[in-house]
Amino acid sequence: MPPALAVFALVAMSTLSSAQTPNAPPAPASPPLFATTKIADNVYVFRYGGHQSMFIATPEGVIATDPIAYQRPQAAQTYIAEIRKITPAPIKYLVYSHHHYDHIAGGKPFRDAGALVVAHKNARAKLEALKYPDVVLPDMVVDQYSTLEVGGMRVDLIYVGRNHSDNSLVMLLPKEKILFAVDFIPIQDVMWRDMPDSYLPDWFDSLDRVLALDFNVLIPGHPGPGGRMGTKDDVRAAKQYLTDLSNATRELADQGKCFDDAMKSLKLPKYENWPSYGRYLPGNIERFCEYWGRGI
Numbered sequence: 001m002p003p004a005l006a007v008f009a010l011v012a013m014s015t016l017s018s019a020q021t022p023n024a025p026p027a028p029a030s031p032p033l034f035a036t037t038k039i040a041d042n043v044y045v046f047r048y049g050g051h052q053s054m055f056i057a058t059p060e061g062v063i064a065t066d067p068i069a070y071q072r073p074q075a076a077q078t079y080i081a082e083i084r085k086i087t088p089a090p091i092k093y094l095v096y097s098h099h100h101y102d103h104i105a106g107g108k109p110f111r112d113a114g115a116l117v118v119a120h121k122n123a124r125a126k127l128e129a130l131k132y133p134d135v136v137l138p139d140m141v142v143d144q145y146s147t148l149e150v151g152g153m154r155v156d157l158i159y160v161g162r163n164h165s166d167n168s169l170v171m172l173l174p175k176e177k178i179l180f181a182v183d184f185i186p187i188q189d190v191m192w193r194d195m196p197d198s199y200l201p202d203w204f205d206s207l208d209r210v211l212a213l214d215f216n217v218l219i220p221g222h223p224g225p226g227g228r229m230g231t232k233d234d235v236r237a238a239k240q241y242l243t244d245l246s247n248a249t250r251e252l253a254d255q256g257k258c259f260d261d262a263m264k265s266l267k268l269p270k271y272e273n274w275p276s277y278g279r280y281l282p283g284n285i286e287r288f289c290e291y292w293g294r295g296i
């Protein structure tokens with residue numbers, strides 16, 4: 001090696017060793033508190049913290065979904081401010097994905113701006129009974145199917161059966177082939193805690209009904225790994241996870257190992273890289289122990 005090159009190689013090596021080992025990934029920058037991302041013409045995703053929501057903004061009007069402002073009213077104000085950066089057009093609708101507060105609390109500024117609030121009929125029944133002070137009750141309800149149009153954009157509101165609640169509406173943009181579905185199809189992750197408010201085995205049917213819809217991009221209610229959107233493969237992966245979890249838990253239930261033994265001993269290493277695996281797998285097992293061990 002000529003002397004000049006040798007010196008260069010030494011410098012390069014010492015630079016690497018003083019900075020970081022060559023194979024270590026750079027430290028991830030913490031994401032900003034909120035962000036708005038354009039997904040297609042007139043279609044956006046608004047993320048605030050760990051929640052997100054789709055909105056359609058056209059020069060003739062806006063369709064917003066989940067306000068995601070539970071215990072943080074500033075999230076709804078920010079959401080509206082982000083819409084206003086795109087268009088001054090009226091916010092005509094605010095559609096709830098399902099009735100859980102972390103997604104739908106804080107809708108008042110949308111109502112004050114003139115939006116009609118839309119939800120599944122079972123969501124309105126739940127919310128009327130619960131009377132949570134920071135949730136605006138729906139003005140319009142959907143049973144199996146409805147469609148909204150604004151500025152030439154069409155959004156189909158589809159009930160795909162009971163899953164993570166009895167009132168999830170998925171929102172399909174048929175032309176753009178985009179689907180917004182919240183909480184019952186995590187992107188590369190296990191389910192939340194012990195899957196409260198869940199319906200088994202309906203959840204599986206619900207995933208099949210989603211797979212039968214025509215879409216390429218799945219917008220989740222919580223950002224996927226690295227903030228990515230999902231695809232039908234993510235729906236298949238979620239269904240496979242629930243299937244593997246169900247089969248494994250059923251075996252343990254039949255051996256009388258539900259609840260505590262199963263929750264401690266059952267591992268599903270295929271999914272150990274999913275972010276909430278360590279934290280929530282035992283809760284997920286508990287839910288299937290209830291089902292297979294007690295018929296609940």
Ligand SMILES: [Zn+2]
Nearest residue numbers: 098100164183
């Ligand atoms: Zn939920």
